[in-house]
Amino acid sequence: MCHPIPLGGITIDFEEGDGYIEATARVKSYGRTGVEMEALTGVSVALLTVWDMVKSAEKDENGQYPVTRIDAVHVVEKRKGV
Template sequence: MTAGGRRMSMVDVTGKKEEIRIAEASGFLRLTEDGVNAVKSGESHPQGKGDPIEVAKVAAILAVKKTPELVPHCHPIKITGVDVDVEVLEDGVKMSVRVKSEGKTGVEMDALTGLVVGLVTLWDMVKYAEKDEEGQYPHTRIENVRVVEKIIKEKE
């Protein structure tokens, strides 16, 4: 298949052996004091959308499972575990997503996708507290998104 005159294909992993694959991604959602207080209170909106942290965790897990539908060259893989950790700090929220799989290809993109969707969901849950007088977000931002660990182990 070609795209714009260039060859395009999904990497063939047929010959690779199945291994245990683990990847962890982390990032930070910078919030105002009001946004942090909204996260800490467990109330995302005056009309009651639910607990921001719990909704963001569910969104992160769902995003991990949907990664091959969102990132064109990611292989559908058997996810065997997802852990989402959230730490509320005085200037925002740190999140990490750890993904485990048994397969022929890594899970870094799955961990990153889960992380970013989790952070965006958290932002959405407290955006009412983040907007300035003009409805803008001058202080809110997602920072330091990265893969912090990648592990490949032999299956026993």
């Protein structure tokens, strides 16, 4: 994202709860710099894709989505040298 990074793998996992879907990204790199931006982008795109798939079920008479939202996108953990 910010600069070329040799990636070793990316996984996106979903957890469905009562009224929510949680997405988690795991990114591995062979480089010496962090991959936070890649992980945040992966989660954001995954959740935007879910939004696109469910929006027709929620759209109200004004064309709005009163319940669906994306929030709390953040880095949970960063491990160096793993």
